[in-house]
Amino acid sequence: MTSTLRPATNGEVEDAVRWAVSAGEPLEVVGGGTKRSISPPTQAGYTLEVAGNAGIVAYEPEELVLTVRPGTTMDVLAEALEEAGQMFAFEPPDLTALLGGEGAATFGGTYATNLSGPRRLSAGAVRDHMLGLAAVSGRGEPFKAGGRVVKNVTGYDLARALCGSWGTLAVATELTVKVLPRPQAETTVVLSGLEPAGAVAAMARAMGSPTDVSGAAHLPADVARLVVSEAAAAATLLRVEGFGPSVAARVHALVAMFEGVDVATVEADASRAMWRAVRDATPFVGTGGVVWRCSVAPSAGPTVAAAAPVGSRTYFDWAGGLVWIEAPADGDGGATAIRGAVAAAGGGHATLLRAPASLRASVPTFQPASDGLRALADRLRSAFDPQAILNPGRMARA
Template structure:
């Protein structure tokens, strides 16, 4: 059984990593461990648990800036921001119920995976809101990038590069992120009964309009009931957020845009529940299938849905650009079909989020990167973690 290291300061992290480098003993890096099951188990003698390296270091609501440590629970962040009428704009998903792994989701996990929710479509991903960080490389060296003000862009690209690296390049010990005001209200305009191709076309029209849609998703008939209680036909849903009069005016604009189409209005609280269900992939919680997270061009979402193996279900987010697929947990769980469809769609990523151990043994979690992306990744690894000390095997190093 792995020994667990529990640093309580950045200095502790430096000491632990330096020792690991000296003894050539790799480390598995975790925060709350809630996404640990996504990738294959790492072969390390030690686990560095960052849950004690936690807490909000500084919060300046008037400047829209939050500085915190990686082990800070997402629930604590949400409560703090809500009290000031603010939020993390990238709408980080809570995948604890989907994965059934337990634990407490932390900001370090959001930073490490770069996973974002429905607002990713308009607000960007986690990396787009990072202002700066302090970190420790796989060499055991402490460094910092960026700053604590929005206008300070020194080292900004480096902070972005580390975001989404799954802890394979460096260990962030303190991060500064931009936050945004929370919308006063929201409503969802739902279009029932559309097939997936028509749904993607409708979402594209809405996104190209002046309605300022902040979320666009399509729920097929076999998943919609988990997000809209009582619904039994497909629903294409468009979220509007902001001040009440503005939301009402934009909802009316969408009604005119889709004149002749049946429209259902989902008001504030049911709308919030609907988008939480989409964000957290609730339709696939508690089921037995394998779950894929597939990112392609929005117009290619229907292609992915058409390529699913028999017995599969799908939910489209990001106007069709993010496809959540549940496949039967047999064989390769549809990996060959889905990844071939991604290639035919012009490229993208198909990540195996949930699957039994026997499927993970023969199926890679992450999609092969394009040659240029792979070359850049290798250069970053050579610079930050040349000895493969941090999370070896979590991402392919071939």
């Protein structure tokens, strides 16, 4: 039977981890639990649920700096940022519906997973916006890194280094992140009827132009009709954001670049709705397929998508560099074919986001690491959590 610890303060988090270290009891660390199903159950008899350690510690809109406790929900933060006319530039996805879960996503979970949305290709990932953190290591030792100012430099950048470690090295108690002003206007240019290779070439051309595209995605026809109103063919989406007159001028330049292609524009709320669907993998919500999220070189996107098993559906984000695949839930769920294509295309990562428990038991969630990366991960684990107290088995089977 699993027992749950629910600390409500930083001190209680520290006490819980110290107790686990002294007792030799591994902990499964969770926030809102919305991404909990992405990997197999951890080998832990106790759950450390940090959702109760929540709240905005400090928010300085004029300095573009926000400090929160890890259990603070993304909904609460979105409301605070909206009121100040600001945003998280990395556009964090909400995968709750995709994964069929309940509860509310937290900033701690966003930090732990480093999952970023369509603006990742222009603004960077979660870790690129982290300024500082307070945390307790798997040794039971509290520590701080970074600070609350953008130019703070204090040795190793642990706030960024620990981002994406899925709670395996330390438990955050406070997190400081840089925010940015929300664009005043948004327009998406839609190119219709392009095949994947042509779409990737078009997205590369747009990204290399002075139009400052903030999002570039390609949806084959079967996916496009679920995202783009009245779409009858494949749709390639190019998003432009900023001040109104600037957006209008850049959209005009983009349209002129693709003379001879069927081009339309989508404004404001309709544009934002399309990009939320791309961000949250909405076309795959409520279906029974296995869902993969593959990060590769943009030019390799079409090749990886083409390697997916018969009956799969795919679409591209990050100008072709992020390939979403929904594969049939039989055999290995396409693991051999998809990961083989990723390796053959020069490397990258194919992460198994959604799958039945029977398939998860035999297919690793994360791309198998090279010997060098595995050795580095082992050294980090030895430094921060030598007893494997925190989330054992979360990123690799123990």
